[in-house]
Amino acid sequence: MSLTLILTLAQLAFVLIVGLYFWGLLRTQQGSRVTVQRESRREMEKLARLRAISLSEPLTEKTRPQSLEEVVGQEEGIKALRAALCGPHPQHVIIYGPPGVGKTAAARLVLEEAKKNPLSPFGEEAQFIELDATISRFDERGIADPLIGSVHDPIYQGAGPLGVMGVPQPKPGAVTRAHGGILFLDEIGELHPAQMNKLLKVLEDRRVVFESAYYNPDDPHLPSHVKDIFENGLPADFRLVGATTRLPEELPPALRSRCVEVFFRPLLPREVRKIALGAAERLGMAVEPEALEVVEEYAENGRDAVNLIQIAASVAQMEGREKIGREEVEWVVSVGQYSPRPRFRMPVEPQVGCAVGLGVTGPNAGMVMEIEAALFPAGEGKGTINVTGVVEEEEMGLRRGHTLRRKSLIRSAAENAVAALGRCLEGSGLCLRDHHLHLNFPGGIPVDGPSAGLPMAVALYSALFGLPVDHRTAFTGEVSVRGRIKPVGGIQTKLEAAQLAGAERVFIPRENWQDRFRSLDLRVIPVETLDEALDLCFSRSKVIISTK
Secondary structure (H helix, E strand, O other), X not given: OOHHHHXXXXXXXXXXXXXXXXXXXXXXXXXXXXXXXXXXXXXXXXHHHHHHOOOOOOHHHHOOOOOHHHOOOOHXXXXXXXXXXXXXXXXXXXXXXXXXXXXXXXXXXXXXXXXXXXXXXXXXXXXXXXXXXXXXXXXXXXXOOOOOEEEEOOOOOOOHHHHHOOOOEEEEOHHHHOOOOEEEEEOHHHOOHHHHHHHHHHHHHOEEOOOOOOOOOOOOOOOHHHHHHHHHOXXXXXXXXXXXXXXXXXXXXXXXXXXXXXXXXXXXHHHHHHHHHHHHHHHOOEEOHHHHHHHHHHOOOHHHHHHHHHHHHHHHHHOOOOEEOHHHHHHHHHHOOXXXXXXXXXXXXXXXXXXXXXXXXXXXXXXXXXXXXXXXXXXXXXXXXXXXXXXXXXXXXXXXXXXXXXXXXXXXXXXXHHHHHHHHOOOOOOOHHHEXXXXXXXXXXXXXXHHHHHHHHHHHHHHHHOOEEOOOEEEOOEEOOOOEEEOOOOHHHHHHHHHHHOOOEEEEEHHHOOHHHHHOOOEEEEEXXXXXXXXXXXXXXXXXXXXX
């Protein structure tokens, strides 16, 4: 056999072996593709069966407001929200308010209204992107950030064809998906500090800038869109609407300075009743007035009202009744261990040593509180001051392991009120330092703040002279040691709480006075000094005070 023939046969054998190898690879690929297609069809059929299953629409979705007129009890808040978002220059907004009062629904509906305004920059395609800050997953390594966005570097699993070529891939976050629309961050106060700082930077620049150690602008394999994103960033021109149940002072000042602050108030009992009645109508069931009274007593917000009606309706239907009665609602309240909503009322009659103060319990939520005062002989110059029912002390952490312990503001306010009252009594022959003074805040609700200074001074004066305090009058204001009534915060909320509690008169610091208070259904009396307040409250004929 010649050498040429041997080489020819060897070449044929080599070609045959290579051909068989690639043929096997091709069949394997085809088999894999067929397998993938078969598995995909099976999963699609499973998804179709799952999507074919549908339960009844939850009542909470049925009762969701479809227009701003259906948002109950938030007329002032919605007016402020529209002013901030529906004009030609929309602003970033923070909405404060308790849960279940319509913050999310109002923000979504206001965007739809803004789209109809020809002067508004929101276009027809403007989106409402909603994200819950409490569950926003944040990876400190920068692998994933659903809010700001992140870069998928080639070293990470699933980098794909671009990752094989060593190309980093920017992934847009919610701020980019909200471009041209609204980004709604629920519970924005719970946002991770690192994400908060990044968000503030995005609000300032209106774009997201990415960085990656794998980015090489000279890489010939770098796609043009990736290069453009790294050089110019991703657009993020949106308006932020953050919702929170926290108080304003609990949010970062840098965030508050960039936003318009809007306040939604707690729902009144009659407004909760309206929501409950609407929920029953959506279910096609009648409801007894006595049942609605129970809802008013126990439901603090719209969600509570809807849930009570929904479960009570199910109980009634299972027992063959077509009307929701008091018995069903009371059973739901008992099983669900609902607590009665706090209802603050003015005293029923004038009392000696008892004055009504005003406080703030949350965002746009006020309360009235009784303040009791008692005096006991102690001997000359041996008197003490005792305050109960308040926050005693507060400990705050500082850097480098140090802590700061702050004295209760109400305890300090009590000492200031006693000092100012002592100046009022100069020349009367009475001395507070000869008495043990006891001030109590009944009710079991810890309170703090300087605005209780004025009602504490009034209660002490009443107890000292045995003069009853008008039970239809409430007081708020900080008292300085010189007897000046200093301005306090939350005055509008406090006045609303006093009005709901049945007050007819409210003493406030003169510096807090606004002309719009004249339109309220109660008499607002601005005072500048403790002497002036005592004179108006007790009709004193002689003024004894030194303000030197």
